Amino acid sequence: MRMSQLFSTTLREVSADAEVASHQLLLRAGYIRQLASGIFSYLPLxxxxxxxxxxxxxxxxxxxxxxxxxxxxxxxxxxxxxxxxxxxxxxxxxxxxxxxxxxxxxxxxxxxxxxxxxxxxxxxxxxxxxxxxxxxxxxxxxxxxxxxxxxxxxxxxxxxxxxxxxxxxxxxxxxxxxxxxxxxxxxxxxxxxxxxxxxxxxxxxxxxxxxxxxxxxxxxxLLCDGCGYSANRQIATFQREGADREDLLEKEEVETPNMQTIEELAAFLDIPTSRTSKAVFMMATTGEGEAQQDRFVLAVIRGDMEVNETKLANAVGAREMWPASAEEIAAVGAVPGYGSPLGVEGALVVVDPSVADAANLAAGANRAGFHTRNVNCGRDYTPDITTDIAAAGEGDGCPRCGKPMRxxxxxxxxxxxxxxxxxxxxxxxxxxxxxxxxxxxxxxxxxxxxxxxxxxxxxESHDEHGLIWPISIAPYQVLITLLAKGEGEAQTTAEAMYHQLREQGLDVLLDDRRENPGVKFNDADLIGIPVRLTVGDRGLKKGVVEFKLRRDSERSEVPVDEAVERAIGAVRQLEGELSDRIVEVPYSE
RNA sequence: CGGGGUGUGGCGCAGUCCGGCUAGCGCACCUGCUUUGGGAGCAGGGGGUCCUCGGUUCGAAUCCGAGCACCCCGACCA
Known part of the structure; x- marks a missing residue:
């Protein structure tokens, strides 16, 4: 392909809308254009x-x-x-x-x-x-x-x-x-x-x-370096600490003015956040077809942990789930900021083991400005479902080997x-x-x-100047940058190399545009063709052309009559390096 | 769907708060001359429903209202 004929052109500037590197570079280098949100045209490269x-x-x-x-x-x-x-x-x-x-x-x-x-x-x-x-x-x-x-x-x-x-x-x-x-x-x-x-x-x-x-x-x-456990956070499990055995104490309502967060509550009561339980209010669509209905879901988890909404949705069989509105919360008798299952009616109560297995936690009283001490799941309220709904996080113990996960x-x-x-x-x-x-x-x-x-x-593969394609998927394997605008030795030489490389079955792009060298070099870096030959009068006087891999910063000079061979050799070597990366990966559940 | 932001030649932006006369700047594009190894110089030139509709006004890119599009943050997917 001759670059002078290429459908797309490179851009010096790109919309501020493009934030990630791949988006910016693919736009600038003329690979893609957006038609509408999430809808793209794929240009020749x-x-x-x-x-x-x-x-x-x-x-x-x-x-x-x-x-x-x-x-x-x-x-x-x-x-x-x-x-x-x-x-x-x-x-x-x-x-x-x-x-x-x-x-x-x-x-x-x-x-x-x-x-x-x-x-x-x-x-x-x-x-x-x-x-x-x-x-x-x-x-x-x-x-x-x-x-x-x-x-x-x-x-x-x-x-x-x-x-x-x-x-x-x-x-x-x-x-x-x-x-x-x-x-x-x-x-x-x-x-x-x-x-x-x-x-x-x-x-x-x-x-x-x-x-x-x-x-x-x-x-x-969540990844475990100890045993190789890896899971999406949506389903990742982790090891729970065993709960201490404690006698159940009488529940006791305490005034907690303006204590709407777990941190404030724990500080006020002078207990760790792990001695509290918190409630999350969701609406879930369950059932199918005629049986479909929206249900109020009250999820309960220890105060220092987070609810994993995917686990929760799976637990209640929800196809859709979204935060409950203030009206919906009030309708079941719960109070935001002071919420718990206590006295709540008409809600599907889902309790994480972190709360079900613990004793005497502080929880909301469902009364503005009040919490309740020594709340016990099973005694003070009855869960509809008790199952793991906790989000695993950095440092939690691996479910297989117990080592901290990252x-x-x-x-x-x-x-x-x-x-x-x-x-x-x-x-x-x-x-x-x-x-x-x-x-x-x-x-x-x-x-x-x-x-x-x-x-x-x-x-994965770019630098501040542009894309750096692996040889296996590069739109062209070799780029010939011709540094001459008119006819002459450089043009003749570049054309000859272009044809020889193509005859050898390589994908070759020839930059024959009437542009200044700086423009061509910058576009070459931007587009990211792995192997580059530069043909210019200066080198030809010495009988050489310049050879450079996109990923390397060094360039070298090769005699004109060895350039084609050198380029082919480089392509084969890059291909070899990639195929060396193919390895057997042991199956892991 | 909730929150935030942006819409002005092909691209990137200024102008909008505080309405005013031919709507600017850079890049890109076209013509000519010069230049030619890391985004050249000079000269000339083409191109804009200022997102849309409605309103206010002698006058709207600018003020008001409604709508649309796009981007970012959250709930969801290859």
């Missing part, structure tokens, strides 16, 4: 890089037995109604009617369509196992797109679906993905870790998320789910087993956000 990422994914999927297919972006609502997700998912799924007034949806994922295909294609256990995948557009009307390509509404996802006759088969395909995903991320030049995760709207039991660790990540992870931020670049039969049950995805019995096909689903992955690579 990005398209080429994305294509390379996709091809790496295809190779790894094919290697574990995948067959590529393409499923529709527009689905009839009916299949989503049959699995219940039409009702369980909120405004994130876009719905519309076709010209015949038939309800339709835009695809946010494809379990339903796969299950429908299974019902049509799979008849016998002899046809299993199967693995199908696609690279296709998803639309998720996300409540809050952000950080450029990290979180968008329209995006390309690689989604694969495993189909098995039994759970052992699912486990096998699941583990194959587990390793294939590491291969994909390593080949794209980033590290990622697999963490145990919530299953969210997918349902199912076992799930892992692949996290690229970065401070700009939206997820908080936290880290991460971006979810992929996930894998053991789904089971939820979708095939709902949509008739059945087969006959060897005994002639009808069985539901067991599914797994596995996703990778392609654009998000590209953005993570950009986050």
């Amino acid at each position: 990005a398209q080429r890089a994305l294509k390379k990422v996709e091809d790496i994914i295809r190779e790894e999927m094919d290697a574990i037995g995948g067959q590529e297919i393409t499923m529709p972006v527009v689905h009839p609502a009916e299949i989503w109604q049959r699995t219940g997700r039409y009702y369980a998912i909120g405004s994130e799924m876009s719905r519309f009617k076709d010209k015949n007034e038939r309800d339709m949806v835009l695809a946010m994922t494809h379990e339903e369509v796969v299950a429908d295909l299974v019902s049509r294609e799979i008849k016998s256990y002899r046809q299993l196992p199967q693995l199908v995948y696609q690279l296709q557009t998803k639309w998720r009307d996300d409540p809050r797109p952000r950080s450029g390509l990290i979180r968008v509404r329209e995006f390309t996802m690689k989604d694969s679906y495993s189909l098995d006759a039994d759970w052992e088969g699912l486990e096998k395909q699941y583990r194959a993905h587990y390793q294939a995903y590491f291969n994909i991320f390593h080949r794209c030049g980033i590290g990622a870790i697999a963490v145990a995760s919530d299953t969210g709207m997918m349902g199912g039991k076992v799930a892992h998320e692949y996290m690229y660790l970065t401070p700009i990540g939206e997820d908080t992870l 936290t880290s931020r991460g971006v979810e670049v992929g996930n894998i789910f053991q789904l089971g039969t939820k979708y095939t049950d709902a949509l008739g995805g059945e087969f006959l087993d060897a005994d002639g019995k009808t069985q539901p096909v067991i599914m797994g689903s596995y996703g990778i956000g392609v654009g998000r992955l590209l953005a993570c690579v950009a986050e």
Whole structure:
């Protein structure tokens, strides 16, 4: 490609809206342009890089037995109604009617369509196992797109679906993905870790998320350096200290004027915050279809701990949860700032073991200006549910080995789910087993956000001057910077190298623009092509051209007739370094 | 959906508080000449519904009202 013909141009300045490095650089270097919130165009340079990422994914999927297919972006609502997700998912799924007034949806994922295909294609256990995948557009009307390509509404996802006759088969395909995903991320030049995760709207039991660790990540992870335990904070558990045995004391109301926070209360009563309990008021939508209802949830936890809303939502079976309003709180007889389950009616009371197992805690009296000492769960109020709803944090003990855990931020670049039969049950995805019995096909689903992955690579690999692409996904492998505006020896030489490198099968970009050298060098750094040859009259007088790797600061001179070979050698070496990073990763639950 | 912020040539901004005459600046773009190894110089030039609608006024980018879009922080996802 000749840079003079390139569709996109680089920008000197970029909107102040772009905050993260990948967003700024992809905009400035002319890779992407935003059309609307969370909706981007991918210009030629990005398209080429994305294509390379996709091809790496295809190779790894094919290697574990995948067959590529393409499923529709527009689905009839009916299949989503049959699995219940039409009702369980909120405004994130876009719905519309076709010209015949038939309800339709835009695809946010494809379990339903796969299950429908299974019902049509799979008849016998002899046809299993199967693995199908696609690279296709998803639309998720996300409540809050952000950080450029990290979180968008329209995006390309690689989604694969495993189909098995039994759970052992699912486990096998699941583990194959587990390793294939590491291969994909390593080949794209980033590290990622697999963490145990919530299953969210997918349902199912076992799930892992692949996290690229970065401070700009939206997820908080708990990691144990002792035993390797890792989990998303949404589901992370931790070791609880054993509760001291204490005799239950008489409860006693005390005046606590203007003590609305746990810290103020604990200081006032001269007790540690761990001797208090606090209440969190939420509204939760539970049930499905006709049975759907909004319930008031009162969550109780020790004063020094935080409620984990994902755990709480899972505990009460909520599909949506949001903070209760002042009116709703008053309606059950609770008082904000002085809240507890004492005397509350009509609320679903969920108690964390930190409170259920402790004795004589200070809690709100549900009366403005008063708290109650020596409150005991079970004696003074009865919980509807007692379960872990506590958020794990930095320093909490690892649930496996007890060592203090650390936290880290991460971006979810992929996930894998053991789904089971939820979708095939709902949509008739059945087969006959060897005994002639009808069985539901067991599914797994596995996703990778392609654009998000590209953005993570950009986050991982850049400097103050611009992008530094790994050779595997760089839009071009070699850039020839021609420092001459007119015809002459430099132009002739650069053109010759351009053709030779292309004949060798390399992706080459030739900067033949009529620009000053400074502009070309700065754009070269910005765009991030890994290998650069600079051809100018000054070097040619000495019979050399300049060779430089984007990631290195040093440049070297090579004789003109060795330059092509040198560039090819550099590309091969960079490729070799990347493939050396592919390692077997032990499976961890 | 709650809180905060921003909308002015392609991009980045000033002007808005305190209404005023051809709406400025930098970058980018076009033409010519010069320059040519780390974002060149001079000269000339093109391009703007000042987010939209409504109102106040002799007069609105500026004041008032409503709406829309985008960004950031929270609840949610690849």
